[in-house]
Amino acid sequence: MENILTFDNVELYYDHVYALKGVSISVAQGETVALIGANGAGKSSILRAITGLSAIKSGSVHFMGERIDGRIAADIVKQGIAMVPEGRRVFPHMSVKDNLLMGAFTRHDKAGIKMTLDSVLERFPRLRERFKQSAGTLSGGEQQMMVIGRALMAKPKLLLLDEPSLGIAPKLVQDIARSIVxxxxxxxxxxxLVEQNSRMALSISNRAYAMSTGSVALTGNSKELMTDDRIKEAYLGGV
Structure with missing residues (x-):
């Protein structure tokens, strides 16, 4: 499969502290790739570098054959990349409807936006039920569904998810995982997919990169990594 994203030998630092040390990853067309690892391992820094939220020191980021590092975030969204940020970041006083429509801010095709909105509501029926409610009144799981739906309103070719299970009730984590699949x-x-819930991430992805202190420690097929003793010990609690 052809790579839709190539992240090549990237270095990034904050205040002279390296967040990424020559990291290389790729995502193929139609593939789900997981980034697993502890807090501070560099997972979210990869997403920030892809979306233009953090400038890289060296290396390159290519999306659909075009170099995108150095471009502003709005241009990257227009090119076909959408991110669901950690912590959901909803507009709490706006309705579910208006939160979703915010995701289509780069689009001007009214008919297409309406079709995408209908598709999102079909995928997440709870959002239809709460369509006119203020987003701040939703549960954590419902808010996560909404921000995923908001990202889909941009009609992305590549969806970046930063800790989608964080702070979600365990019974809803499976629902979020199924929606990603x-x-x-x-x-x-x-x-x-960036996830500290390594078991969930590996169960729904094709390939995975295990991160450690700004570097890729291990990479491979997700099902094979699930049975790798090193992954079990470091990321799956030794079981």
Missing amino acids: AINRDEQVSVL
Whole structure:
């Protein structure tokens, strides 16, 4: 499969502290790739570098064959990359409807936006039920569904997810995981998933990169990594 994203030998630092040390990853067209590892391992820094939120020191980022490092975030969204940030970051006093429509800010095709909105509401029926409610009144799980839906409103080719299970009730984590699988399968959207819940991430991805202090420690097929003793010990609690 052809790579939709190539992140090549990237270095990034904050206040002279290296966050990424020559990191290389890739995502193929139609693939779900997981980034696992502890806090501070560099997972979110990869997403920030892809989306233009943090400038890289060296290396390159290519999306669909074009170099995108150095471009502003709005241009990167227009090119086909959407991110679901850690911590959800909803507009709490705006309705669910208006929060979702914020995701289509780069689009001007009214009919297409309406079709995408209908598709999002079909995928997440709870959002239809709460369509006119203020986003701040939703549960954590419902808010996460909403911000995933908001990202889908941009009609991305690549969806970046930063800790989608964080702070979500355990019974809803499976719902979020199933929705990620369905989005990848049904809409042919490539997915780059950052998760501390390594077991969940490995169970729904094709490949994974295990991060450690700004570097890639291990990489491979997700199902094979699930049975790797090094992954079990360091990322799956030794079981």
